[in-house]
Amino acid sequence: MASAPIPGGHPAEPHRSGLATRLNWLRASVLGANDGIVSVAAIVVGVAGASTATGPVLTAGVAGLVGGAVSMALGEYVSVSSQSDSERALIAKERSELEELPEEELQELTDLYRARGLSRKTARQVALELTEHDALAAHLSAELNIDQEDVVSPWHAAAASAAAFTVGGLLPLLAILLPPEAWRVPVTFLAVLVALGLTGLTSAQVGGSSRVRAALRLVVGGALALGTTYVVGLLLGGSGVV
DSSP, rough: OOOOTTTTTTTTTTTBBBHHHHHHHHHHHHHHHHHHHHHHHHHHHHHHHHHOOHHHHHHHHHHHHHHHHHHHHHHHHHHHHHHHHHHHHHHHHHHHHHOOOOOHHHHHHHHHHTTOOOOOHHHHHHHHHHHHHHHHHHHIIIOOOOTTTTOOOOHHHHHHHHHHHHHHHHHHHHHSSSSSSGGGHHHHEEEHHHHHHHHHHHHHHTTTTTHHHHHHHHHHHHHHHHHHHHHHHHHHHHHHHO
């Protein structure tokens, strides 16, 4: 279900609850897809540069796809778990302080709004009204910039990252295996660069950043990765090492 807009927010601006979760899913999905596309493509292109046989390319590609998806999921789970554990600890600490020291916490909230430019009277009134409405939410927002309903889930982030990596990695794997042997590498290069460009455009569209810049940096980076691994594969294959 989409997050409801906050009253008074402009449609073009991200004034929405659940923004942190939305951006976290976007980050995990985009990073996972990009990593899947580039990692698997670099592996299969490198192997294709050293050998024209289908077996080694398929084996290396599948191994890279499975291993990369597991690695991305684990990395995302550990990273987001640390973040969410810290946020939950801060929430518990703030809840305890509100129960044990309500007056001190009210004064702290008042001081925070005074530091933001409000007069003493206005800051006190704002602190009182917010405390009556939801004291914990008010303190978490003003002190820690945390929304207790928006703590990201490490399981969701890990699943999104692994799924995105798998989807992204399937593209170069299919591109290197399906065409005739003479067209394998060119088709893979083209498919990967187009996919990276589209991924960059999509992430920029959702995140509100420059689409051209986002697409260009992914395409250039992907081209460098593929070119480098293909040359390495050619050198190893020509040297007789593999």
